[in-house]
Amino acid sequence: MRVTIRVRPGARKPEVGGTHDGALVVKVAAVPEGGRATQAALVALAEALGVPRRDVTLVTGMTSRTKIVEIPEESAPVYEALTHLP
Numbered sequence: 332m333r334v335t336i337r338v339r340p341g342a343r344k345p346e347v348g349g350t351h352d353g354a355l356v357v358k359v360a361a362v363p364e365g366g367r368a369t370q371a372a373l374v375a376l377a378e379a380l381g382v383p384r385r386d387v388t389l390v391t392g393m394t395s396r397t398k399i400v401e402i403p404e405e406s407a408p409v410y411e412a413l414t415h416l417p
Contacts, residue, residue: 332404336376338396340368347379348416354397355414369393373400379413380406
């Protein structure tokens with residue numbers, strides 16, 4: 332299942348929840364240099380979904396804050412719940 336995430340680098344701690352223009356917000360402490368924020372976002376998303384990191388794949392948006400990622404179909408209910416957090 333493909334979903335859109337919005338990465339916010341430079342946060343105090345990783346956090347997943349809420350939306351920005353319809354995309355799930357993923358806050359990470361990493362800086363947006365050399366793909367660090369992207370990798371940290373994929374790790375944070377995998378942890379929030381309760382799946383191994385290898386099950387969360389970047390499809391597009393390596394250098395953009397808005398990214399499209401592939402997640403397992405069975406994670407859809409958790410993903411939906413995360414998008415409804417404040």
